[in-house]
Amino acid sequence: MYQPNMFDNLHHHHLVDMSHTTSENNLDMLRDVDEHDSNLGPPSGDDQDPNLPANKKKRYHRHTQHQIQELEAFFKECPHPDDKQRKELGRRLSLEPLQVKFWFQNKRTQMKAQHERYDNTQLRNENEKLRADNMRLKESLSIAACPNCGGPAAIGEMSFDEQHLRIENARLREEIDRISGIAAKYVGKPTPSYPDVSSHAPSSSLDLPASSFNPQQAMAGEIFGPNDLMRSMAGPTEKPLIIELAIAAMEELIRMAQVGEPLWIPISDESSQVTLSEEEYMRSFPRGIGPKPMGLKSEASRESTVVIMNPIALVEILMDVNQWSSVFCGIVSRAMTLEVLSTGVAGSYNGAMQVMVAEYQVPSPFVPTRENYFVRYCKQLDDGTWVVVDVSLDNLRSSSVVRCRRRPSGCLIQEVPNGYSKVTWVENVEVDNGPIHNIYKVLVNSGLAFGAKRWVATLERQCERLASAMASNIPSGDVGGKKGILKLAQRMVLSFCCVVGASSAHTWTTLSGCGPDDVRIMSRKSLDDPGIPCGVVLSAASSFWLPMSQKQVFSFLRNENIRSKWDPLLNCQPVQEMVHIANGRDPGNCVSLLRVNSANPTQSNTLMLQESLTDSTGSYIIYAPLDVASINVVLSGGDPDYVAFLPSGYAILPDGPEVGTGGSVITIGLQILVDTVPTAKISLGSVNTVNSLIKSTIEKIKSLVSNNL
Incomplete structure (x- = not known):
């Protein structure tokens, strides 16, 4: 049950709109396609035929300056509005939905023509430049001399110029074909074919010009x-x-x-x-x-x-x-x-x-x-x-x-x-x-x-x-919030993957976990990283096996109804999904904002950002606690890179090559801020606590799984 006092500081309208518009698990939202793009609507203005009888004349509408400004502004954010958006625009601007639809179709056609004219001009300019370079290279080849005898250079001794010429010729031919194709579309003439100049050049072992090294x-x-x-x-x-x-x-x-x-x-x-x-x-x-x-x-x-x-x-x-x-x-x-x-x-x-x-x-x-x-x-x-x-x-x-x-x-x-x-x-x-x-x-x-x-x-x-992150067919008011949440989630996933693997490249100090069945615990002192809370951070990771398929384990760990029984970050408090942003065909690929339904006033401002990822070879559930103020910053268009958090989560892989059968191997990774003072020393008690937390979480998951088998 929702507790309204928990969200007094949250921009409610952002969350409601986002959850409504991003819950579609359909790839149609990812494709910028309008099946009616080729059907231009009736012209607006005075283009009607004056000879038609009065009752036969088509009805036209000249938009006001205000209507055009509003339509232009919406077009910049969303050039392909859906039915609901067209109806809302029509209601707000006193236009019929069909009028709005035709305006957007005409606008898209106009923009497409402008872009093609611009591309045509750019290509012609580049084509002329390539022609000039081509002639220069031909001249350099014709006067090239052997450095040893002074006579005409052998083919093998002109590898750089020769290869450069071949590559430029191929590029020139492609540009000419492309320009001709665009021109033919406008004037209706057939596209000419040009000979492959480079095919007549002798072959060489080198196929690209080698530039100087640039070591970083x-x-x-x-x-x-x-x-x-x-x-x-x-x-x-x-x-x-x-x-x-x-x-x-x-x-x-x-x-x-x-x-x-x-x-x-x-x-x-x-x-x-x-x-x-x-x-x-x-x-x-x-x-x-x-x-x-x-x-x-x-x-x-x-x-x-x-x-x-x-x-x-x-x-x-x-x-x-x-x-x-x-x-x-x-x-x-x-x-x-x-x-x-x-x-x-x-x-x-x-x-x-x-x-x-x-x-x-x-x-x-x-x-x-x-x-x-x-x-x-x-x-x-x-x-x-x-x-x-x-x-x-x-x-x-x-x-x-x-x-x-x-x-x-x-x-x-x-x-x-x-x-x-x-x-x-x-x-x-x-x-x-x-x-x-x-x-x-x-x-x-x-x-x-x-x-x-x-x-x-x-x-x-x-x-x-x-x-999904680049999809533009959502209301303009939600674009900044959605993209900010997705960017924050991407950083969360990157951070998690950096701390659960066996790489030794990270700035962590290993404290325990030398044995094959131990929990690996590492420490890190964060001082000036805006994306990590300031202080001493402990990272713990371990892996275990479950007699369930990868898909079953993924569904089990995402189940909100039983999550409070095993998740150490929830303190036995239930969670509820507030915002759902789809990330692909599989419903399991999504970013969510979860609310922690806590009776404790100190936890009333806690939200959970979570990203779920799954494919046939592996699945991830990665999440991080955030306060309402941080989420508000992102929803308001603030920089997600300055939101500090510590991701935890689970990586789930099949235990063998037969995907979908057999068991799964799960890696659990936890990050905990143990002290807000970066110079503080880590106590043995903190290490033991984190170690016990990981092991008890694994035992809880195994027990719940065995009870449900």
Whole structure:
């Protein structure tokens, strides 16, 4: 039962509107499509025919200046209003809903034409620039001389100019085709076809211009230490080797993603899953990165899906290390770009190449992380397909113990209608898994923990989340509040994933948890981080097994009716969902604001921000207590980065490769502020209390599960 006095300070109208407009678990809200865009409404003004009889004349309406201003303002926030919004606008402006509908259709058509004219002008200007550059490069080729004999230069000695010319020619041809297509649409003329100039140029081993290295030494040193900095100091003789290795890896990945048997063998007749034939792989790709080191085990997998994002946006995520590690925060615990060999061509990532280091994790302190030092290469093929490939550079290091090597791995991205993309992902690694807790052995050894299926499922879910965050078909008054809540929830998820894994990169001091069955407890002193409460923070994490499927455990932990029986942060108080923001197709993917129904006046201002995430390979329930004042700041358009909180929650994974059957392994993570003074010393009693809290919570969950089986 609601207690009104708990929300005296809360902007009630924000919460009511948001809960009403964001509870739709339907992907229609994610798609900016209006089936009537092509049907323009009747003209407004004096365009009617004066020769028509009086009773046959169409009725027209000239909008007032006030009406136009209001419609323009609403259009900026929501160019595709729904029926309810059109009726509300009509009522407020004394217009019929049909008049509002036609105005918006005409406005969208007008804006589309303006954008196309602008794009046409921009493309023509760029086309002229490319033509001039093309002529300049041709002239430089015609007068090039051999530095040794002074005669005409051989083809192999003009690799940079030649490759630059080929890339610019291809870019020029694409722009000409695009401009011609736009022109043909306006004047009705057929689109001419242009010859492929670059196809007549001799081939070369280099496929992109290599720029100078740009090491980010200071930041890399803070995160990865001096050993990784030594890796970044690649000499002039190593750069060509890295480029050649990346180009060969690109060719291998394309074949790995496209061919079937005998390279990829179906696991069973009923399943679409395939496994790699190592014998056929070595026969098909004899060179590669060298023979498999002793003690390493091969893991290879391939998976495909269609995601709600266009190829350009996907490439930007993969080539921006911050976006990449954020989108895949459940898999990538830390990452850094060490060198940039090429930024791409003509403002795109086509031809971009960078040397990186990354650490991969399973969300549990009981599974060792994997670290890779690799080059990432991005290229757009002639058919428009984008390819992003990673390959290890460990063979360039003189002395190091390699626990994980990344053979050519990555994805092919093909554009499909409606702004979607088909993604084919290949993971091919050689790894020494090391000591793994028994409850995770089957999952890790099967390859699912770090395999292509997990990457693809995470990408699909995150694309739906990003599409939901960018959706504009909600009332303008709710846009700021919804986006602020989603941004706050995203930061909460990132923070949780940083503290539950086995990564040693974080600024925490391990206090306990050396044994395989212990609770790992770490401490951190927060002083000047606006997103974390000031003081001493304890983080505790542990993993356990339940005889329930991943989906069943996810539903169990989200059940509000029994949550107070096991959640240590609720103090046995019931909770009630106030706001629900859908994040994708699955109803379990959502952000919620929960109210703690407490009889204690000191807890009457407590709310709970929670994000639930689920896909076929894993689920998360992550939440953090917040006061009403903090939520009001976000709902009013304030910066969510300055809201301090400590996320806790649960990561749920299947206990083996057969998703949907068997049991689950659950990682519980708690963060608690034990002292508001950053310089305070941590007492043994605080550590014991947190340790007991984690273990008692696990026992409560196990007991409730056994009673419900």
